[in-house]
Amino acid sequence: METVPPLEQAVVQPLSKRLKHATREQHESVDRSIMALRPFDDLEGYARFLRVQQGFQQRCLPIYRHPRLADWISDLTLRCRYAAVVRDCQDLGVDAEQWQKADGAAPLREALPHLLGWLYVNEGSNLGAAFLFKRAAELGLSASHGARHLAPSDEGRGLHWRNFTQQLDAIPLPEADIAQVIGGAKEAFACVEALARPLVR
Numbered sequence: 001m002e003t004v005p006p007l008e009q010a011v012v013q014p015l016s017k018r019l020k021h022a023t024r025e026q027h028e029s030v031d032r033s034i035m036a037l038r039p040f041d042d043l044e045g046y047a048r049f050l051r052v053q054q055g056f057q058q059r060c061l062p063i064y065r066h067p068r069l070a071d072w073i074s075d076l077t078l079r080c081r082y083a084a085v086v087r088d089c090q091d092l093g094v095d096a097e098q099w100q101k102a103d104g105a106a107p108l109r110e111a112l113p114h115l116l117g118w119l120y121v122n123e124g125s126n127l128g129a130a131f132l133f134k135r136a137a138e139l140g141l142s143a144s145h146g147a148r149h150l151a152p153s154d155e156g157r158g159l160h161w162r163n164f165t166q167q168l169d170a171i172p173l174p175e176a177d178i179a180q181v182i183g184g185a186k187e188a189f190a191c192v193e194a195l196a197r198p199l200v201r
């Protein structure tokens with residue numbers, strides 16, 4: 001007689017959903033670290049936040065230029081927000097070339113599943129940026145001055161995210177690689193925290 005598997009085994013969630021679930025605590029912790037910078041109190045606070053964003057986008061650059069990843073995520077290079085964050089820094093006189101310290105953060109690894117985890121975090125941070133973009137507007141910042149990297153893409157924030165998760169969820173990854181993707185995502189969140197920590201005043 002055939003045995004029926006338990007429900008949690010029978011229904012395998014898409015990778016994007018598993019990542020969201022597995023990194024909920026890390027996201028909450030990053031939210032707190034970012035808000036501890038008091039990024040929307042004044043432009044000085046926003047500059048602290050911008051340093052974190054610039055440091056994170058800089059570390060993610062090799063991911064957006066990765067040819068193997070581009071086979072899976074067709075619009076990968078267009079999704080990169082490094083140039084936008086550099087222009088935001090220039091708008092506000094923040095030194096964009098400086099390599100921001102992230103003491104204790106693990107470096108990027110070569111393995112593709114690991115990089116996919118980082119990519120999920122960076123793309124997700126653009127979805128959550130709707131709220132940050134609104135708060136930045138209260139400081140007089142916009143898609144053409146200081147908050148370019150928080151602006152929605154032309155297709156709209158929701159669709160941009162769905163187009164990403166559809167491509168991510170379609171990657172034929174063996175189950176054994178999933179833990180590496182989740183590990184990469186956790187390290188990416190930890191990197192943002194490590195970038196923010198020295199800047200809290």
Ligand code: HEM
Nearest residue numbers: 016020027030031034035120121122124125127128131192
């Ligand atoms: C650089 C720091 C941040 C990173 C790396 C980050 C990362 C992410 C990720 C990966 C997601 C997607 C979750 C999913 O799978 O659906 C997300 C969504 C979200 N984030 Fe963040 N986040 C950051 C900062 C913040 C901050 C400071 C806030 C607000 C205080 C915030 C609010 C949100 C919200 C509201 C969503 C859900 C958006 C939606 O479902 O429409 N995030 N973020």
